[in-house]
Amino acid sequence: MAGVFVRIGLANAQAFHGGVLAGFTATQVDGDTYGGYNKGGFQGGVFVNARLSDLFNAQLEIKYTGKGAKKPVTSSDPEVYNLTLHYIDVPVSVNVRVKQIGSAELGLVPAYLFSANGEDSGGTLPSDYLVTFNKFDLSFMMGINIRLIEKLKLNLRYTYSLLSIRPEKYENGYYTWFGNLFGPKTGQYNNCLMAGLYFQLK
Secondary structure (H helix, E strand, C coil), rough: HHHHHHHHHHHCCCCCCEEEEEEEEEEEEEECCCCCCCEEEEEEEEEHHHHHHCEEEEEEEEEEEEEEEECCCCCCCCEEEEEEEEEECCCEEEEEEEEECCCEEEEEEEEEEEEEEEEEEEEEEEEEHHHCCCCCEEEEEEEEEEEEECEEEEEEEEEECCCCEEEECCCCCCCCCHHHHCCCCEEEEEEEEEEEEEEEEC
């Protein structure tokens, strides 16, 4: 009888749930000469999570994420730069439940760059520039999940590349606080703020 209860407990602890997600990104590339989360993008995909215990969940996602960098154009500085990086992200995280709120998350984001495009003051960015971006990226992520209603949560997330997405280093390259504290400052890195809605289907 005790063995039956143990098996039931394990089955409950490992219950799987899945759903869909969609949202927006605000990104920049640390290490280039432009600062600010000026590049807007879209994220969308699917997720599945498993309850590990009363306190912890594990989650896996597969999603498209638009990243890149953009320089605001002003009358005093009309130079144009707009880079779009199209990634398939596979975030893997551990979520810790926070009572009355939702959960906090930590994890890693392996990613594949399947396309890149953009423009500058001279027109379309040349292919010999775009191919210098590495196809694979690995980012650190942290965030929070806020429960809105049953089966719907708001996710707020920050991610930063652990590996350089482009080896080029500029003498006057701009790095944010995270890059200055933890980054090697050799090359360029995706730096992303994300907000998404996660809807559980099962």
